[in-house]
Amino acid sequence: MKFRYLNNVVTLKLDQDKCSGCGLCVEVCPQAVYTLNGKVSLITDRDACLECGACAQNCAPGAITVRPGVGCAFAILMDMFNIKSQCCGDACSCSLDNVQD
Amino acid sequence: MSKKEFNLPMVEDHQPVSCCAGEESAHKYGQASEAGWVVGQIETVAGPVHRIATTLGGRDRLGSIKTRWGLGRMSYTIPPGLYGVGNPDHSSPVLVSANYKLSFDSLRRELSGLDLWVLVLDTKGVNVWCAAGKRTFGTEEVVRMVKATRLPELVSHRLLILPQLSAPGVSAFKVRNRCGFKVIFGPVRAADLPAFLKAGNRAEPAMRRTHFGLLDRLVLTPVELSALAKPLAVFTLFLFLLNLFSLLVSGGPVSPAPLIGQTLSDLFPFLVAMLIGAVFVPALLPYIPGRAFSWKGLLLGLIWAATYRGLFDPAAGWLQTASYFLLIPAIAAFLGMNFTGSSTYTSLSGVVKEMKFALPLIITAAALGLIALVAAYFV
Ligand code: SF4
Ligand code: SF4
Numbered sequence: 001m002k003f004r005y006l007n008n009v010v011t012l013k014l015d016q017d018k019c020s021g022c023g024l025c026v027e028v029c030p031q032a033v034y035t036l037n038g039k040v041s042l043i044t045d046r047d048a049c050l051e052c053g054a055c056a057q058n059c060a061p062g063a064i065t066v067r068p069g070v071g072c073a074f075a076i077l078m079d080m081f082n083i084k085s086q087c088c089g090d091a092c093s094c095s096l097d098n099v100q101d
Numbered sequence: 102m103s104k105k106e107f108n109l110p111m112v113e114d115h116q117p118v119s120c121c122a123g124e125e126s127a128h129k130y131g132q133a134s135e136a137g138w139v140v141g142q143i144e145t146v147a148g149p150v151h152r153i154a155t156t157l158g159g160r161d162r163l164g165s166i167k168t169r170w171g172l173g174r175m176s177y178t179i180p181p182g183l184y185g186v187g188n189p190d191h192s193s194p195v196l197v198s199a200n201y202k203l204s205f206d207s208l209r210r211e212l213s214g215l216d217l218w219v220l221v222l223d224t225k226g227v228n229v230w231c232a233a234g235k236r237t238f239g240t241e242e243v244v245r246m247v248k249a250t251r252l253p254e255l256v257s258h259r260l261l262i263l264p265q266l267s268a269p270g271v272s273a274f275k276v277r278n279r280c281g282f283k284v285i286f287g288p289v290r291a292a293d294l295p296a297f298l299k300a301g302n303r304a305e306p307a308m309r310r311t312h313f314g315l316l317d318r319l320v321l322t323p324v325e326l327s328a329l330a331k332p333l334a335v336f337t338l339f340l341f342l343l344n345l346f347s348l349l350v351s352g353g354p355v356s357p358a359p360l361i362g363q364t365l366s367d368l369f370p371f372l373v374a375m376l377i378g379a380v381f382v383p384a385l386l387p388y389i390p391g392r393a394f395s396w397k398g399l400l401l402g403l404i405w406a407a408t409y410r411g412l413f414d415p416a417a418g419w420l421q422t423a424s425y426f427l428l429i430p431a432i433a434a435f436l437g438m439n440f441t442g443s444s445t446y447t448s449l450s451g452v453v454k455e456m457k458f459a460l461p462l463i464i465t466a467a468a469l470g471l472i473a474l475v476a477a478y479f480v
Contacts, residue, residue: 003313003386003387003444003445003446004392004446005392005446005447005448005451006392006393006448006451006454006455007392009448009450009451009454010448010450010451011450024273027265027286027304027309028265028268028286029309030265030266030289030309030310030311030445031310031311031446032306032309032310048446049448050445050446050447050448051448051449051450052233052234052268052269053234053269054233054268054269057268057269057270057271057272058268058271058272058273058274060274067449067450068234068269068449069234069448069449069450070231070234070442070449071441071442071444071447071448071449071450071451071452072441072442072443072447072452073394073438073439073441073442073452073455073456074439074442075442076449076452076453076456077456077460
């Protein structure tokens with residue numbers, strides 16, 4: 001079963017002109033967002049994207065852009081009040097100031 | 102390959118502390134040797150390496166339970182460095198792991214009968230997925246640990262197998278540029294590793310997906326629950342004081358037993374609201390209609406409010422009824438929304454959008470509900 005979250009919200013963008021067709025985005029994406037269409041990658045299930053950033057991080061030609069972050073309401077809340085989130089340990093990723101790399 | 106062949110340029114003078122991860126971790130080597138999961142030592146060109154057990158002991162399980170309940174969760178780490186499984190040699194695969202004890206345990210218990218190396222990064226005791234998001238499980242750390250453990254001297258191949266969920270933090274092509282090792286992303290679940298290795302480092306598409314089944318969701322609920330202990334205590338005290346004051350105001354006799362009984366029965370509908378948000382929403386996630394988590398909580402909360410009012414408190418006045426219908430859905434919606442952080446498929450943009458809509462409503466409903474609740478005691 002594939003869980004679905006909100007539609008039409010994610011920041012994922014793919015510039016097919018830069019794509020080399022290496023297929024790494026297909027491989028690293030835990031949500032099966034891409035399909036390799038011949039020699040070029042294609043976003044086939046954009047709304048499944050959880051903005052983890054794995055694809056962009058591993059796309060050598062830089063064809064993919066996404067604002068990576070963690071979809072955690074508690075962390076966003078803590079961030080609003082400027083409290084350092086402790087939910088998954090000291091080095092928790094769940095803080096908005098950590099998402100821009 | 103025999104152990105002898107592997108040990109070609111033996112380290113002559115090997116002191117027990119001469120360590121796998123450089124001077125800085127010499128002390129940590131000592132720590133690990135006392136741990137129950139170390140079952141011996143492997144001599145290598147880069148010094149002795151701990152051999153790790155592929156079965157979990159009672160202490161591992163107890164630690165895992167404690168961690169799930171949020172007890173001492175922050176410090177459940179293992180020393181970073183290189184470890185061995187079975188009798189690894191220069192051609193054995195190298196797996197890379199986080200130094201969160203639960204990640205490490207779930208990895209090693211899948212490795213029985215295999216010969217390989219496990220490179221444990223310093224992810225500050227955070228699991229793979231969260232550490233990758235923060236980049237502590239990142240390109241930089243992989244390169245650093247490869248060098249610190251002298252891995253290039255130890256193995257003749259140039260291949261690292263990383264958990265797929267570390268990909269948000271690790272850029273495979275950058276690791277290759279910086280230390281010569283090619284990164285292969287393995288399966289999402291450690292249980293699929295033997296099959297992955299057997300298939301020549303190939304993952305079936307299903308191995309690349311997160312599942313987030315019922316068990317995956319339920320295992321996360323204890324932490325949600327234990328986080329509620331404090332708010333619950335505060336709210337219980339609040340109800341107790343409300344009961345006490347209303348008694349004092351009305352001049353009735355104050356005796357402890359009925360007072361406590363009344364407090365607990367007043368607490369009940371809201372306690373269930375908390376359970377709805379923290380346990381029922383996660384458990385029933387795919388079956389509750391709608392997408393937004395707060396909506397799912399709201400829906401169950403409304404059903405419970407109606408049930409409680411109808412079956413348990415049919416004589417409730419309008420203020421009390423209002424407090425049920427405002428406060429219960431607000432609690433359930435808020436806690437349901439909090440589960441976004443534990444889910445495996447919510448995006449930051451999505452949660453921000455959901456919160457912008459839900460949070461003002463939740464706060465308004467909670468505030469009005471509290472006013473109605475307090476007023477109901479004195480009207
Ligand atoms: S990782 Fe980049 S270059 Fe490779 S297939 Fe995907 S988009 Fe194309
Ligand atoms: S950001 Fe993550 S979930 Fe979204 S497309 Fe890239 S790899 Fe897939």
